Amino acid sequence: MESQQNSDKLASEPGFYAQTNHSVYALLGHEDNENIALPINPNFLTYKEGVMNKRYMEALYLDKTNHRHLSREFINNLLTFYLFITSYIIISVVTWSLLYSSDDLCKSHYVSRMVLLGIILIFAYGILFSIWKYHSLIYYSQYLYGALGFFIMLYLVLCDENILSGISGNPYNSSTQSHVLVMACFIVLLRIVTFDNFVNIAAIFIVSLILLLACFIAFTTISVVAVLSDFFILLVFCVLQLVESRQVEFRAKQLFWRKAKEEEALNTGTAIVENEINNYESVFKPEIEIIFKNLDKIKENIKAASVAIMFADVKTKLKVAASEIEKIKRKLVHGALFDHPNIQKDKNMDDEDLTFILENFVDGRHGTLQRVTVRRKTMLEVVEKKPSLACFGASDLERILSGVGVNWKFDIWFVYHATSSSVWIISKYLLQKWDMNALFNIPEHVSDTFFQALEKSYNKDVPYHNSCHAADVLHSLLYFLIQSNIFNSLSPLETIAAMVAALGHDVGHPGLNTRFLINSRNDLALQYNDFRVLENMHAAKTFALMKEKGHNIFQNLSNDDWIKSRKLIIEMILHTDMTMHFEALGKFNTRLNLGDLSLDNHEDKFLILSMGLKCADIGHSAKIPQLHEKWSLLLIEEFFKQGDLEKEMNMQVSMYCDRRTCDINKSQAGFIKNICIPLFESWCKFLRSDIINVNCIDQLNENWRSWEEKAGSKLKRPNSILPNDSIANEETLMNHVKSVESPTIGHPKDSI
Incomplete structure (x- = not known):
């Protein structure tokens, strides 16, 4: 029912041809939108694209909703044409018959007229019957009616009493009317029935007028002046009709071309967007991004439709609809609507x-973050100090630590080898550099105690998720922030909170992933209801340590600052949950596409810092091969240990955790391709830093190609060692780690 109503509504809408009327054309503002470079032959007014000419004919002659029926406009034109021609023939037959019966018309003139009128009548209704029965003939209808028009004009010229008398030699009957007026009427009718086909009308006009003039001159039996007067009146009328016909057809071609191209753009745009959505769904993308793609498709369709719509009020409504869609997108992207x-x-x-x-x-x-707060100075205004680390007796240590956040090749293993510390030494260096202890009234022994306790809370027997990883992640995060100038927009409070989040983001990590903890019904999974188990534990443990006596580095913060820093730390740590990777990336991508991320907005800044920590958490994938391969092999060993435990517990072994079957090269290539590259591309697109693009994106692709080239090579796989041969396996791993070490890097086993 709804479809039928839509069809009826569509069919009742005025066609483009009806808008060619001069007043309507001007009223709707079509003159302002005319395309000067319309791809049309200026002489014959035909499209250069053959298919467009066919579509133009179909739009004029066939119904919009059902091409098996003639269009209403064409039917109305036919009705007008045949009503006039039938009436004219009937009146002519009656008139000539009366004149003939009263001996006012000679037999030869009467017979000639009757025969020609009969031929015209048969020809006219033969065309009508053919078009009505065979719709394929509509493509030739203009030519058929052009031929009919020419034959009618020929009749009107030759059967004019003045000319016919001159041809036959019979006396002129002054009681008959001149055909000049009838010719003028048929000129208008031909315009109607052919939809102002300029070429046909021009050909008929020119031939008919030349024939009329020649016959008038050669056969007239009355005053030449009177005949020429009639001719020139008809000539002026024909010229005006011809000019208007060309103007109307050009307008019609303009409107149809514009309408057709907009429909093509609409359909093509829809197909492209649908194809993009299909491609989107073929990879790992969250539902929110697919929803956004659909909203964008609707918005583009509305924009395309608004171009084709001619009425200002409808255009305004469509613009409002597009604006509402944009508002919906922003509502969706800013989080759960009910939170x-x-x-x-x-x-x-x-x-x-x-x-x-x-x-x-x-x-x-x-609630608290929405309050207006007093402006605080940013890190751009903080005067840096030169830290003093002479107590460690390492002459190169200060030079090495100066690379934190500055040198992408910074090596935390060297620092650990020199000081037996990573988290504490990095934090101490940065607190001194930015004078954080003085800014927040933190006693030095309190900050030392807290960060030392934080470092000790990392499990040394975990190959990858240890204190060195935490310190390296802080370095990577600071590198992103400093090299992109985000750092200069941060307040000291946000900076120290980000430091704590980075250094505590994996504290207490057991070397087992969330899936294992849930499937094994571990106490941590039970405690945190299977939701972000590890990340909730890391955040809780960080604040639990801070709560201990002599550990609270935030003890002198105001309540508002405490809430703000706690919220930022928790949000950043929770963002490192890889089980929510695609949701986090999807939200960031949609905000990125909207282009409304602002460092002046608290929530946006928290999201940016959280994404920075998320990238830094897997930052080793974009490091130089010596560092990247070392971290990768340590992570693989952690996976293998989990796989060993899963076998002992008769659990299904997680992917890439089985020493027997895992192809390290393939697993790392897949991880970089499917996880790291999409994440870093989005992050770097936001940062817009050339140096980060070179050091991260380029290196990331180089590392992926390296793993990809080695994929399937069993010679590169330490997982060929059996699970129960743990000592041999560990030695094999260490040999591989040594093979990618730089000369200054300490032994990984000693560093954990």
Whole structure:
């Protein structure tokens, strides 16, 4: 029913040809949108694209919704044409018969007229019957009616009483009317029935007028002046009709070409977007990004449709619809719509009621940040100091540590080998460099105690997720922030919170992934309800350490600053949950595409810092081969240990955790291709830093190609050692790690 209603509505809409009327054309503003470079032959007014001429004919002559029927406009034109021609023939037959019966018309003139009128009538209705029965003839209808028009004009010229008398030699009958007026009427009718086909009409006009002039001069039996007067009146009328016919057809061709091209753009755009969506769904993409693609498709369709629409009020409504879609996108991308209620005071709510509601019925983690806070200085305004680390007795240590956040090739293993510390030494260096202890009134022994306790809380027997990894992640995060100038927009509070988040993001890591903890019903999974098990544990452990006596580096913060720093630390750590990787990346991509991420907005800044930590967490994938391969092999060993445990517990061995079957090269190539490259490309697109692109994106692709080339090579796989041969396996791993070490890097086993 709805489809039928839409079809009826579409069929009732005025066609493009109806808009060629001069007043309507101007009223709708079509003159302003005319295409000067219309791809059309200027002489014959035919499209240069043959298929467009066919489509133009179909649009004029066939129904919009059903090509098996003639268009209403064409039917109306036929009705007008045949009503006139039938009436004219009937009146002519009656008139000539009366004149003949009263001996006012000679037999030869009467017979000639009757025969020709009969031929015209048969020809005219033969065309009508053929077109009605065989719609394929509509492509030739203009030529058929052109031929009919020519035959009618020939009849009107030759059977004019003045000319016919001159040809036959019979006396002129002054009681008959001149055919000049009838010729003028048929000129208008030919324009109607052929939809102002300029070429046909021009050909008929020219031939008919030349024939008329020649016959007038050769056969006229009356005053030449009177005949020429009639001729020139008809000539002026024909010229005006011809000019208007060309103008109307050109307008029609303009409107149809514009309409057709907009429909093509609409259909093509839809196909492209649908194809993009299909491609999108073929890779790892969250549902929110697919929804955004669909919204973009709808928005593009609306834009394309608004170009083709001629009416200003409809255009305005379409623009409003496109604007509403954009608002929906922004609502969606800024998180769950029901997580952050928009509580506004009204006449039924005073300040005390509002405060009570905000304190008791709104998540306190979000309310405080909406308050207007006093502007704080940024890291750009912080005067850097030269840290003193002479107590370690390492002459090169300060030079090496100066590369934190500056040199992408910075090697945390060298620092650990020189000081037996990673988290504490990095934190101490940075706190001194930016004078954080003084800025936040942190006693030095408190900061030392906290970061030493944080480092000790990392499990030394975990190959990869250890304190060295945490320190390296902090370096990578700072590198992203400093090299992209984001760092200069951070406040000291945000900076120290980001430091704590990076250094504590894997604290207490057991060397087992979330899936294992859930499937084995580990106490951690039970404690955190299977939701972001490890990340919740890391955040909780970080603040639990800070709560211990003599460890609280935030003890002198205001309550607002405490809430803000805690929220930032938790959000950043939770963002490192790889089980939520595609959701996090999808949200960031949609915000990136919207182009509304702002460092002046607290929530946006937290999202940016969280994505920075997420990238830094797998930053080794974009490091130089000596560092990247070392970290990769340590991670693989951690996977293998989990696989060994899964076998002992009769659990299904996780992917790439089986020493017997894992192809290290293939696993690393797949990890970089499917996880790292898409993440880094989005992150670097936001950072817009040439140096980061070179050092990270280029190196990332180089590392991927290296693993890809070695994929399938069993000679490169330490996993050929049997699970129960753990000592041999560990020695094999260490040999591989040594093979990619730089001369200054200490032994990994000693570094963990």
